[in-house]
Amino acid sequence: MSQFAINLIFVGASFALYFGIAIWARAGSTKEFYVAGGGVHPVANGMATAADWMSAASFISMAGLLSAGYVNSSFLMGWTGGYVLLAMLLAPYLRKFGKFTVPDFIGDRFYSRGARLVAVICLIVASVTYVIGQMAGAGVAFARFLEVSNTAGIWIAAGVVFFYAVFGGMKGITYTQVAQYVVLIVAYTIPAVFISLQLTGNPLPMFGMFGDYTAEGAANAVPLLEKLDLVVRDLGFRDYTADVDNKLNMLLFTLSLMIGTAGLPHVIIRFFTVPKVADARWSAGWALIFIALLYLTAPAVGSMARLNLIKTVYPAGVEQDALLYADRPEWVKTWEETGLVKYEDKNADGRIQMYNDKAGSAEADAFAATAEARGWNGNELVVNNDILVLANPEIAQLPGWVIGLIAAGGIAAALSTAAGLLLAISSAISHDLIKTMINPNISEKGELTAARISMGVAILVATYLGLNPPGFAAQTVALAFGIAGASIFPALMMGIFSKRVNNKGAVAGMVAGLTATLVYIFTFLGWFFIPGTATLANTPDNWILGISPLSFGAIGAMINFAVAFAVSYMTDEPPVEIQELVESVRYPKGAGAAVDH
């Protein structure tokens, strides 16, 4: 059977499963549409949260990021540490509050239409920027594995999401996400186990990574990471495990990712779907276990794939001649067609020299003389890190069905996150804008219809943006985390842990935190990301105290807290009924079912 047919069977079977679930889990009321009826088991919600959270970026790009070495550990700690904050600082109290959306809480707690509107805008901007990447990621996965055009791939993805999100709402999305989690985690771990076995003899990648590299015989066994340090050093790269110099920036970047994770609305609303406050606490723990299964494996995939790649290019060792281009393996040819692997024979010797030739880095400068002595004329192989996971089974020569599984897994990761984001967007529009701010007299049925129409429109907008991605798609992820961390997270936390912060303080804090973060990001990445409009070049020398624009969300959050408290203490206390509302969210008793309203 051809690889194409195998891929088609795996992807087709997973779609059939999603459609089946969608038909079974139709939403009949707004409560089912927004919070899946509030009756989701905490373990099931944990799984759905994990699929909701782990996007195309986690599935496809994470291992590639980690293959750069220790420096990108921030992503691992940041994207998991946020769940500790969620479990203790937000999820149980927001579940007790018992309404449907994040702006619902901000609007009620700060008794202000302005606060609600700011929250809705932040939510929509953060979620829309995030969803562009998901649609584009699904398009890439379809194009590579199902041999359709990128455009057709995005339309297929949109059609599938439309089917189960518009009809099933949160209920359909929840149970599809549970299935998608299973598909994506199986797809991620199986190739990782095989590769770990090949390189280290240990079936558990997280242990294999810290075990001995045994692929060259037990007599030559050395610790895998030591081996990796050695071969990358011999090619002029920085040691894989090398420490970073700018610890302040790494710390702030990790902190920004953590509070951004805790403040992303599509994750928070997942905790509205469990029956009780106690379940919300358990559910956060289950979510992190399911997420950790992938995130503990990812560093092993990254390090082993990098070692495998170097071994492919230098089959006799890095001191010996590189591979002849004519002898390149099949997977290099496949990926060359997509443009994600590029070869240029700069010294015209027919071999593939891959090394660090980036002038300016200390390691590359020190290596330049060695490279010249070996007759090398620049790095000849450029590999896009995003292919590491997708090409992993081919690099390790695994059977065809594993590749089919990866195809289904990558698509599941993109679709599940897209659906969660689209629900957050559509519920903010139909519930917060239409029902609460524009037409409070709308009937239950009318609101449900409005929710479905908003969902349909949101999918069309996301599809359009996926087809015509703005040139700044990559930078916008920083924007999404910056907005969530600097505006939504502090507002929610102060709403729960302070009775003194009032409407004026909250609005001033959100606007100040958001503005400071946006100005800092735009200064270095271009105003509204328009190329060429950056005020200062995006280099570490220009950053204030060495803080990169991606790390600024944490500073934005601190500004938010400071301004909110200062303004609140200069103005009136919140009314008594608001202070009672704060009291009531702190105690679990009487949370009951999500309040219909």
Added chain:
Amino acid sequence: MADDKSKAAHYWSTNLRLIMGSLVVWAFVSYGCGILFRPLLSGIAVGGADLGFWFAQQGAILTFIVIIFFYAWRMNKLDKEMGLEE
């Protein structure tokens, strides 16, 4: 009513203490062991790397899971003790 009030205050202050303690551990394993103290821990080898590297890529995440389950268990127990469970 006064009794209810002091009970509620006790519940909330216990919760805050628990959160503070958990956050200290949370920060210690990630920002501490994983980032700032890594040079101090470089003498302790963990399979080809050092303890700080292991914390940054594995240990911190494993500790996070323990923190959340400990917090959930402790708070859910407190809810029951104080008659606040649903």
